[in-house]
Amino acid sequence: MKLHLSIYFILSVFIATAQKADTVKEKHSYIPTGIRVGTDVISIIKSSTDKTFNGWEVNSDIDFYRYYFVVDYGYWARNYTSFDGDYSNNGTYFRVGADVNFLKKDPDKNIFFFGLRYGRSIFSEDLTVSRFDPVWGQIDDQFINTNVPASWFEVTTGLRVKIWRFIWMGYTARLKFALSTGDTPDMKPHDVPGYGRTDKESYWGFNYQVFVRFPVRKSEREKVKVKSEK
Amino acid sequence: MKKLTWFVFYSIISVSCLDQPDCYQLNNNLIILNFKILGGSSDAYGIVGITATDTDVVFYQQGPDTVLLTTNAELPLNPLKDDIDFRFYGPEGNDTLGLTYNKQVQFVSADCGERYIFSSMLVSSHTFDSVRVVNSTPGIPPSSNIDIYRCPRTDLIRIEFNTAVTVTSVVADYKGVVYENVGDPQGTFDLPVNLLDTATMFTFNFKDGTNKRFTTTYKSTAETHFELCGEQRFISDLAINTSTTDFQATVVDNTTHDLPVKNFEVTP
Numbered sequence: 001m002k003l004h005l006s007i008y009f010i011l012s013v014f015i016a017t018a019q020k021a022d023t024v025k026e027k028h029s030y031i032p033t034g035i036r037v038g039t040d041v042i043s044i045i046k047s048s049t050d051k052t053f054n055g056w057e058v059n060s061d062i063d064f065y066r067y068y069f070v071v072d073y074g075y076w077a078r079n080y081t082s083f084d085g086d087y088s089n090n091g092t093y094f095r096v097g098a099d100v101n102f103l104k105k106d107p108d109k110n111i112f113f114f115g116l117r118y119g120r121s122i123f124s125e126d127l128t129v130s131r132f133d134p135v136w137g138q139i140d141d142q143f144i145n146t147n148v149p150a151s152w153f154e155v156t157t158g159l160r161v162k163i164w165r166f167i168w169m170g171y172t173a174r175l176k177f178a179l180s181t182g183d184t185p186d187m188k189p190h191d192v193p194g195y196g197r198t199d200k201e202s203y204w205g206f207n208y209q210v211f212v213r214f215p216v217r218k219s220e221r222e223k224v225k226v227k228s229e230k
Numbered sequence: 231m232k233k234l235t236w237f238v239f240y241s242i243i244s245v246s247c248l249d250q251p252d253c254y255q256l257n258n259n260l261i262i263l264n265f266k267i268l269g270g271s272s273d274a275y276g277i278v279g280i281t282a283t284d285t286d287v288v289f290y291q292q293g294p295d296t297v298l299l300t301t302n303a304e305l306p307l308n309p310l311k312d313d314i315d316f317r318f319y320g321p322e323g324n325d326t327l328g329l330t331y332n333k334q335v336q337f338v339s340a341d342c343g344e345r346y347i348f349s350s351m352l353v354s355s356h357t358f359d360s361v362r363v364v365n366s367t368p369g370i371p372p373s374s375n376i377d378i379y380r381c382p383r384t385d386l387i388r389i390e391f392n393t394a395v396t397v398t399s400v401v402a403d404y405k406g407v408v409y410e411n412v413g414d415p416q417g418t419f420d421l422p423v424n425l426l427d428t429a430t431m432f433t434f435n436f437k438d439g440t441n442k443r444f445t446t447t448y449k450s451t452a453e454t455h456f457e458l459c460g461e462q463r464f465i466s467d468l469a470i471n472t473s474t475t476d477f478q479a480t481v482v483d484n485t486t487h488d489l490p491v492k493n494f495e496v497t498p
Contacts, residue, residue, distance in 0.1 A: 052340075080337070080339070080340045081340060082337075082339070082340045082341070082342070082343040082344070083343055084343045084344070085337075085343060085344060087337040087344075125337075127335060127337050127344060129335070129343075129344055131343070133309075134287075135285050135287050135306055136284065136285055136308055136309065136310055137285070139309065139310060141310070141335075143335050184334070185332070185334070186334060186335065187334060187335050187336065188334045188335070188336035188347060189336075190336055190337040190338070191337075199336075199338075
């Protein structure tokens with residue numbers, strides 16, 4: 001279903017763009033026209049439906065012509081109970097990066113982008129183990145990792161579509177890779193906030209986002225559009 | 231179209247399942263020790279039992295005084311500590327092997343629980359002739375980690391009867407009893423010769439009360455083949471002294487080997 005919606009998004013944006021016969025010769029201006037601030041809807045829904053997860057994420061971007069400087073900040077915590085112990089983690093993370101918009105001529109500033117991110121997290125983990133081993137007897141132990149740093153990179157793609165006035169929606173699909181975590185001699189990290197499970201060489205992430213855009217000025221294309229509507 | 235939809239559905243489900251960790255063999259806590267002879271191949275190491283610190287479990291214990299001949303042993307590392315000492319109980323004495331290692335725990339999933347990851351294994355002490363770590367990280371599934379070497383025995387000759395005989399004991403003239411049996415029929419006898427002499431006479435005592443002599447002559451030369459083992463005496467030019475041998479026998483191989491090979495073929 002998500003996939004279908006996403007394909008719809010992409011197709012609709014492409015078709016809409018293709019239909020706009022563009023004859024405007026625009027000067028490229030690298031002065032930002034607005035700041036978008038939003039949040040990840042999936043994290044909010046997941047926090048209320050999944051007992052093992054609690055988290056939120058704030059996303060923002062600012063445009064420099066067809067390039068967008070992106071900053072995300074988030075928090076997530078996980079809590080698992082297994083047959084022989086309990087695991088919990090929590091931590092904050094941020095991502096910084098840039099997107100390149102491939103819908104340069106859209107007057108509504110809808111974008112279809114590819115981008116790169118650098119992610120960084122500080123997190124803590126706690127694992128308690130209580131089980132009987134046939135060779136070593138009863139094993140009761142607790143392992144704690146505190147304020148462990150982690151970093152990774154992401155390749156991203158997605159859409160931002162204007163829904164109504166200042167409200168935008170979109171998604172970001174991200175391929176996370178090259179995870180590096182700080183030294184944890186006793187316990188190897190299981191899950192890094194912002195990244196996911198550490199036993200994966202690469203990891204997919206997906207965000208459905210709702211944004212509010214705060215315009216700071218009108219682009220040449222928006223001015224042309226307003227004139228033509230008059 | 232309907233089939234395609236189901237195909238896509240099942241593909242997604244199967245990919246989702248693959249994303250779940252497999253709970254089978256998560257720990258790499260098992261190491262494999264290979265018993266070897268310096269300069270040779272695998273050794274048939276005799277084990278009555280192997281114990282480890284911090285557990286009462288005895289590994290490879292077949293029964294009281296039962297010797298298990300094996301070329302390798304698979305043993306567990308202790309997830310609660312960073313070191314372990316193994317004690318090997320054998321028919322000819324005991325040996326010890328001390329190991330140190332790094333261990334980390336990692337939570338895997340709610341279904342699988344946690345796993346222990348062992349690495350950087352080192353030998354801290356041992357009483358074997360030589361020990362070599364061939365892989366300091368235990369594998370999943372377990373693979374060779376440590377080679378345990380012993381100096382070759384140079385004194386064993388193999389006498390093979392062409393039909394099984396029921397021998398209760400064999401007595402060497404320089405040492406006394408070198409073989410004892412309750413009386414099961416047997417065709418092969420690995421017997422130690424006197425390295426400090428040039429001849430050894432064995433007396434075979436049969437179950438029916440009779441006995442027969444077998445005398446071998448040889449050349450014993452002092453040589454250093456392995457620095458670790460120092461100077462050893464090596465046997466060559468094995469022959470039969472017919473005047474003090476009551477069997478009909480022929481020489482098949484005139485030097486000793488470790489592991490022994492057939493030196494003499496004997497008709498009872």
